[in-house]
Amino acid sequence: MTISNCGQEVTFDAPPKRVVAMDQISTESLLHLGLTDAIAGTAFRNDEIFPAVSAEYAKVKVLAEMYPSKEVLLSAEPDLVVGNIDFFTYSGFPPGSNFTRQELGDKGIKSYTLQCQNEQPDPERMFVRFAELARIFGAEPKAQQIITQVRESLARTETALGGATPVPTFIYRSGSGPLSTFGGGGGSNEGLRRAGGQNIFDDKAPLPPPEVSVESVAALNPKAVVISDEDEQSPQEKERFLRDILGQSDAVREGRFCVTDFYAFGTPFRLARDVNVVGRCLHPDKSFPTFP
Structure with a gap:
């Protein structure tokens, strides 16, 4: 082939x-x-x-x-x-x-x-390439089984959200000023959307990862922060830093800090798991499925 x-x-x-x-x-x-x-x-x-x-x-x-x-x-x-x-x-x-x-x-x-x-990372393309990789090894049935399982889980997550209002969210990667984040498009933005969030910087280009000022984040007053665990600084250290610089924001007042892996949403399995992990943080009043 x-x-x-x-x-x-x-x-x-x-x-x-x-x-x-x-x-x-x-x-x-x-x-x-x-x-x-x-x-x-x-x-x-x-x-x-x-x-x-x-x-x-x-x-x-x-x-x-x-x-x-x-x-x-x-x-x-x-x-x-x-x-x-x-x-x-x-x-x-x-x-x-x-x-x-x-x-x-x-x-x-x-x-x-x-x-x-x-x-740009895209879930639908990710499914296609995952199935294509399986085809190379003659493992198409296994890939289709996984993709079906993941799609069913994503549908249950969407049902759990029940049309809830998206939570304005700042995705924090690293930096003390400027701050590195993720823009619109791409896997993290799409994963956040599926989890019931709204990226406050989705108007920025996805690549290279944009850098934003502390003042611009504060001005947009995020109701939640997603911390990407992708460097030597621990998520706890990042949260303490963000609490200091965003002390008047809704995210700090409500204590809504979520943590994702560096490779969040990066495979079909991770996508299905991570939208529920982030969803529970953004919408604690909702009941999300467990995956896998």
Whole structure:
């Protein structure tokens, strides 16, 4: 079969037997599909592992804390390299430290990415690529089972919200001034919407992640804050900082601070779980389903 992936045609004569997953999201995706035995190595984990696959994740060989060098990657003898974002999957970090897609192909190594460069994260595209990844390995029934399960859970979340008024919310990533946030479009914005929130900066471009002043956040008076747990500063430290700088806001008065993982909403399973986690924080009067 032949798949068009990020502008490149990739042909598979048989399911890959040795795949290197270059990051946590691609590794979790493969594990959800039951493909532990096909994973020759993983890299770049920087979040809590999704509980449903944590035991299997521990069985996978770690090639590097960040991205493996060319030599280490080749030592795993992959017939496929999979990653979440093509820029990091194929060129490495810093740029140029790993193989390009063409260089991988020249060595007989196929490549597949779940999100092409300059694409905004999108749940529907995420479902399509997840199913496509499964198709490469002949695991389509498992993927469809998962996607159906996730869609059913998202529908139950929507029912639980019952048309509730969206809560104006500030998404805080990092920084002490300016503050890094997420703009409109993209996975975090869509996840927040599905959880019954309204991003107060959804009028800003999604990429690069916008930076905003403390004064602009205070002026918009968010009723809630979603803290992204994505750096060395703990969510508790971030909350204390935000309470200090946003002391007169509704979010501080009501104590409505929510915490999400760095990879929040980043796989079908994470999307279904995280909209309920955030939904319970934004709408404590509602009864949300538990997923999985």
